[in-house]
Amino acid sequence: MAAEIGHLSLWLALAAALCLSVFPLIGVQRDIVAWQWYARPLAWLQWLAMTIAMVMLGYCFYNNDFSVSYVANHSNSALPLAYRLSAIWGGHEGSLLLWGWMLAGWGAMVGLLSRSVPLVMVARVLSVMGMIAVGFLLFMLLTSNPFDRTLPWFPLDGADLNPLLQDPGLIVHPPMLYMGYVGFSVAFAFAIAGLLAGNLDPAWARWARPWTTVAWCFLTVGIALGSWWAYYELGWGGWWFWDPVENASLLPWLAGTALIHSLAVSEKRNMFRAWTVLLAIITFSMSLLGTFLVRSGVLTSVHAFANDPERGAFILGFLVVVAGGGLTLFAARASALRSNAGFKPLSREAFLLGNNLLLLTAMSVVLVGTIAPLFFEWMDLKISIRSPYFNGFFVPLTFLLILLLIPGVFSNWKRQDSGILVKRLLPLVPAAIVAGWFGARIPEPSPWQGVVAIMLACYLIFAHVDDVLRRALAYQQGLFTGLRKLGRSYWGMVIAHCGLAVMVAGIALVSFHEVERDIRMAPGDEATLGDYRFVFDSLDEYRGPNFDATRGHFQVYWQDQPIVLLHPEKRTYHAGRQIMTEAAIDAGFWRDLYVAMGEPLKGGEAWAVRIYFKPGIRWIWLGALIMALGGGLALSDKRYRRQRFADDSVQRVSEREQPEREQKGATNEA
Incomplete structure (x- = not known):
């Protein structure tokens, strides 16, 4: 019954999203205030329906309902409860449900926390978010329904969750990452709403800026958690591999970083308006591109969900509609976004513009390095783009970014005296x-x-x-x-x-000072790494909730003093007989000591062992x-918590766009 309730809730959410994308926008165009007021309740109704769907899917996992195909493919009765619940987003269908639920949540929060924004702007923003929700809900219901049942025959037990995902980091990492991905839809919606209104003044940037910053903060934490998970879970000791799916998360982060700084200029100086709108469209388009790369089946990655490419075609079409529609509207209204304000080549605006260009250049480098192999493969050419390409561009770009950032901090708006700047820098x-x-x-x-x-x-x-x-x-x-x-x-x-x-x-x-050794070790052997000595003491075996493990015991000495006992493992999971490496790490502020067991060598007495000394890696x-x-501290600034804006630009928006009968009322929302 839970699956049927969840399925019905998705259709209800789709109905709410359709109404949200149509009626408030018509209300704005025809000055029907009542229809504009529908925007907030419809957004809340959509979020409520999506929340019910999430709860119902979680109940199916909790109850081991293997008649639901998604549950049968991504869970098992022996799976610990925490991983059973996190399996909600452990596969393609569930991750899309999480995406849709968060999109509805962002819309509900916009409706709740936008009392100081004119009603017409709120109606436009929520209508745009409703249109995005319609696309994802249709994709989910038509091609990727998490509530599909396998009846009358269904397995007595599930296939188990991918062992790579049975980790505490993967409980938190996807929600954080998706909060950032989806959060940029708010900035996109504000940009499109501003283009529809034909008015992008400093008040618009002030409304959009906190939402963009929140999304950027979540995405930053999500990427860091993904890097940390890859470091300790995959057993190769690296923190970034330039994997295509890793790159997919970096693309919107780079564009979003540029967007945050451009919004600051638009808010304070009423400049870069066209540039800011373009960045908002690009940033959300990169989020959708990341969704396409992960779920289309065109990439092979430990992070990717390999699925029918037809599903990828749907997302690619949706990306074309969203990005193409946004860019078309931008082109149509670009002439209205010109600003008469100016700035000198030596000013804070100039340095921020330079950093924006560097960030977009870095984004373009990552985009080309990620997409180019797909085009080559389409032409039957196997060409792989590896770390030297990315590092060769990113190192100088990062240096230039910091070199522009430092004088930008010291510079004034509009014009900066070169002599004073040099006296502060030298x-x-x-x-x-x-x-x-x-x-x-x-x-x-x-x-x-x-x-x-x-x-x-x-x-x-x-x-x-x-x-x-x-x-x-x-x-x-x-x-x-x-x-x-x-x-x-x-x-x-x-x-x-x-x-x-x-x-x-x-x-x-860590890039220039880490030390690595791949060696053959048996119990009783020792290896030296710098000032550290690793002694392979012994092996034992134990049984986990859904796996069997062989565990090594490595005593580490520094200057002949024992400092830590490390326990790397080799696990064999019961359901799929998959073998996983669990590294053992002695984490410290200045350095990490890292031990991972590879495969047993001939005879089973010795093992392939990898040991690392990694200075400064925790600093990343x-x-x-x-x-x-x-970013979170900037959000708490008092001007983002004001319930009323007194600036003239907001007054102009409300006087021009609110219907006359609303202006005569005792309350003016602006």
């Missing part, structure tokens, strides 16, 4: 060189790329510390009083940029979390 150079030089020589000298990366990371942090102190002391009320007076949006920017510096330093350290994920924290 004193920090010797400190950055000294700190970077010594930092890049630990634990041993780096090549020039590592030295430059550490220097630039130190320079970025020193620049922000200098800027914070100057701004705080400018209040002339004492340092601590001045620090408290700095806005949260400013603090968020500082923290996010420092997070980038920490990440760059971590990447440089720490930097990502700091960046997300900075």
Whole structure:
């Protein structure tokens, strides 16, 4: 019965999405206020229906209802409860349901938290989100229904969840990633709504900016969690492989980062309006492209869901409609987006524009490297694009990004005096060189790329510390009083940029200083890695809830002092007899020690063992979390929590677009 309720809820959600995409928009065009008011209730109804569908699918997994095909293919009665519930998004159909539920949730939140936005804008935004929901719900119901049953014959037990997904990181990683993917639909909807209204003033950027920042924060954390999971679960010791599906998540992140900075210019200076709208369309289009790559079956990846390519054709068609429709509307209204405001080549606007171009260049590099092999394969050419291509572009682009970011922090809007800028930048150079030089020589000298990366990371942090102190002391009320007076949006920017510096330093350290050994070891053998000695003590076996495991015991010594006992495993899962490697890691702030057992060698007495020394690798994920924290702090800025906007631009919007009978009322929503 739960499956039938869930299926009916999907159809109800589709009906609500259809009404949401039509009636409020007609209400705006014909000045029918009542139809505009339908937008919020319809968005809430759609989210309620999708929530019921999610709960019903979760109940099917909880109850081991193997008559539901999706449950039978992705669960097993021996599967622990936590993984049974996370199996909701462990396959193609369920992940689409999660996508649709989050899309409905974002729409419901827009309806709930947009009381300060004019009703006509809310109606347009929610109508656009309703149109997107219609596409995904049709795709789900027609090709990928998670509630399809296999009757009258169905298996007595399920096929089990992919062992790669039976991990705590995969409980959290997909929802975080999807929250970012789907969240950019709000920025897209605001852009399309602004184009429909023909009005993209600073108030529009202020409304769209917090939603974009929230989506960016979720996507940042989601990508970091995916990198962390690949590091410890796949057994190869790397944190980024330039896998096509990894790249699919990086594409909207790069475009979204550019969008956040462009929105800041549009809000503060009423500039880059056309550029900002274009970035919003590109960012959400990259999210849809990532969905296509993961679910089309055109890619082979540990992250991808291999499915019928016909499903991919549906998503590709939907991508063409959404992106093509958005770009067509943009082209039609581009002339109305011109701004008379200007800026000098040396100004904060110029530096932000330069960083935007670098971010889009990086996105284009990733896009070409990901898509090109598919075109070559279509022409019966097997060409693979590997890490040297991506690293060859990304290293100089990152260096240029930081070099533009630092003077951008110090620059004023509209125009910056070059002499003053040089006087602020030059004193920090010797400190950055000294700190970077010594930092890049630990634990041993780096090549020039590592030295430059550490220097630039130190320079970025020193620049922000200098800027914070100057701004705080400018209040002339004492340092601590001045620090408290700095806005949260400013603090968020500082923290996010420092997070980038920490990440760059971590990447440089682990890229140029990690040590790896692949060796043959039997119980009683030992291996040396730098100052560390790994002793293979013994093996034992144990039985897990749905697997059998062979577990090794490795005692690690540093300067002949025992520091940690590591327990790598080799697991064989009962249902599919799949064999998985579970690495053992001694995690630390400065370094990780990593041991993974490969395959048993002839005779079964010795094993192929991989050991690593990885300095600074935790800084990569720490930097990502700091960046997300900075974005979250910026969201708490008081101007994003105001219930009323008093600026003239909002007044103009409401006076022009609200019907006369609403203007005569006692309450003006603007």
